Amino acid sequence: MAKPLEVWVVDDDQSVRWVLDKALGQADMETKSFDRAEHMLHALEADAPDVLITDVRMPGMDGLALLDRLSRNHPELPVIVVTAHTDLENAVAAYEGGAFEYLPKPFDVDEVIELVRKAARQNGHGIEGSEVGRKDIPSIIGQAPAMQEVFRSIGRLAKSSMTVLITGESGTGKELVARALHEHSPRADRPFVALNTAAIASELLESELFGHERGAFTGADSRRIGRFEQADGGTLFLDEIGDMSPALQTRLLRVLAENEFYRVGGQASIKVDVRVIAATNQDLARAVTEKRFREDLYHRLNVIRINTPPLRHRREDIPALISHYLADAGKELGARPKTINSDALEMLQSYDWPGNVRQLVNAARRLTVTAPGGVITAVDIPDDLGGTRAGRGAQDEWIHSLACWAEQELVREKTKPLLEAALPEFEKTLIRIALNRAKGHRQEAARLLGWGRNTLTRKIRSLDLD
Numbered sequence: 001m002a003k004p005l006e007v008w009v010v011d012d013d014q015s016v017r018w019v020l021d022k023a024l025g026q027a028d029m030e031t032k033s034f035d036r037a038e039h040m041l042h043a044l045e046a047d048a049p050d051v052l053i054t055d056v057r058m059p060g061m062d063g064l065a066l067l068d069r070l071s072r073n074h075p076e077l078p079v080i081v082v083t084a085h086t087d088l089e090n091a092v093a094a095y096e097g098g099a100f101e102y103l104p105k106p107f108d109v110d111e112v113i114e115l116v117r118k119a120a121r122q123n124g125h126g127i128e129g130s131e132v133g134r135k136d137i138p139s140i141i142g143q144a145p146a147m148q149e150v151f152r153s154i155g156r157l158a159k160s161s162m163t164v165l166i167t168g169e170s171g172t173g174k175e176l177v178a179r180a181l182h183e184h185s186p187r188a189d190r191p192f193v194a195l196n197t198a199a200i201a202s203e204l205l206e207s208e209l210f211g212h213e214r215g216a217f218t219g220a221d222s223r224r225i226g227r228f229e230q231a232d233g234g235t236l237f238l239d240e241i242g243d244m245s246p247a248l249q250t251r252l253l254r255v256l257a258e259n260e261f262y263r264v265g266g267q268a269s270i271k272v273d274v275r276v277i278a279a280t281n282q283d284l285a286r287a288v289t290e291k292r293f294r295e296d297l298y299h300r301l302n303v304i305r306i307n308t309p310p311l312r313h314r315r316e317d318i319p320a321l322i323s324h325y326l327a328d329a330g331k332e333l334g335a336r337p338k339t340i341n342s343d344a345l346e347m348l349q350s351y352d353w354p355g356n357v358r359q360l361v362n363a364a365r366r367l368t369v370t371a372p373g374g375v376i377t378a379v380d381i382p383d384d385l386g387g388t389r390a391g392r393g394a395q396d397e398w399i400h401s402l403a404c405w406a407e408q409e410l411v412r413e414k415t416k417p418l419l420e421a422a423l424p425e426f427e428k429t430l431i432r433i434a435l436n437r438a439k440g441h442r443q444e445a446a447r448l449l450g451w452g453r454n455t456l457t458r459k460i461r462s463l464d465l466d
Contacts, residue, residue, distance in 0.1 A: 192231075
């Protein structure tokens with residue numbers, strides 16, 4: 001009989017240790033728990049687990065310092081990092097420190113169990129540890145599951161110069177993700193050059209990308225260095241790549257394949273070492289099918305894909321985002337940053353934000369100027385940001401209906417406890433809506449609900465929804 005996996009857990013939260021101990025035990029794994037990293041390191045002198053699970057913020061030695069120590073002294077030990085303090089810096093630091101995987105709390109225990117098994121199968125062959133420094137990058141804020149996946153992707157690519165395709169609607173922060181990828185890459189001390197290909201006329205874009213020689217065309221009075229040469233050794237971010245003309249797609253493909261090009265009107269080839277990160281709000285796979293985008297270029301760009309979620313799919317991030325950008329707007333105007341009360345915040349969270357984070361940034365500036373007091377209230381929210389009653393009618397209606405139902409239940413005799421009666425119906429409704437939106441795909445439905453796939457499967461079974 002095979003020896004059961006041995007998993008050690010380091011977390012100062014007793015409830016987390018208890019949950020993991022029970023879940024891993026039910027999965028036929030042996031566990032040992034520690035409330036401090038120092039206690040675990042002492043035990044490690046005599047024995048070693050197959051997999052280690054650790055928190056980040058703990059008294060004494062924190063999880064990142066523990067990762068650094070383990071990567072030097074026990075590089076073969078796979079480490080899974082779980083933390084309630086989820087942001088880009090923690091995610092990148094965890095991966096740079098040698099973590100096998102990074103998970104935000106609250107986590108799905110089924111996902112943790114599967115990760116433990118996967119880590120044990122790979123025998124801990126991970127990347128070497130390194131000193132983790134804080135990079136000066138633009139803020140990427142997010143606690144939503146979809147944003148955590150973006151953070152994990154950036155973290156996994158922290159030591160790579162691979163080509164990346166960033167997809168997502170306009171205004172979702174694709175350039176911020178590209179800058180974060182650059183700043184956490186081996187090219188961080190080299191140039192980051194950004195170009196919106198859709199903002200430049202097609203007849204000028206070739207010169208913008210590759211440069212031109214003097215006299216190459218009318219008006220070319222001097223030699224011009226293009227964006228590829230400017231980005232040599234660093235990163236070139238090409239936004240809205242889906243709008244590029246077929247002729248330029250062909251030239252771009254050659255640069256990606258051969259790392260060389262000719263300036264417009266030039267005779268000598270120019271060698272460059274450039275990491276390309278491309279972004280688009282279009283469906284490039286469909287563009288390939290419709291012959292609007294070269295299939296070979298698509299595959300060259302689509303080595304690694306990161307999707308930036310629309311703001312309506314991460315409404316829980318809106319309070320942090322609006323506070324951050326109100327503070328930015330206050331600094332920009334040289335005024336004290338304004339705050340926002342709960343009613344106004346509820347309105348903004350109910351709004352669909354078709355312009356995504358870019359629209360929210362502009363809304364923060366606008367409210368900083370137009371709201372008369374130091375606190376933004378519901379009456380300050382303009383109609384086009386969901387300030388009208390009509391814009392919140394659907395939400396108000398179901399909350400009102402729920403309140404009426406609860407009142408009626410309370411006056412009935414021998415009724416079930418309110419939550420016991422309401423929660424199953426509430427979950428059934430949301431599960432049906434999510435499955436319908438995901439066309440029956442459980443993985444996507446679980447993402448929409450904020451659950452793991454195993455949790456959704458368990459809920460479907462317990463609620464008789466099969």
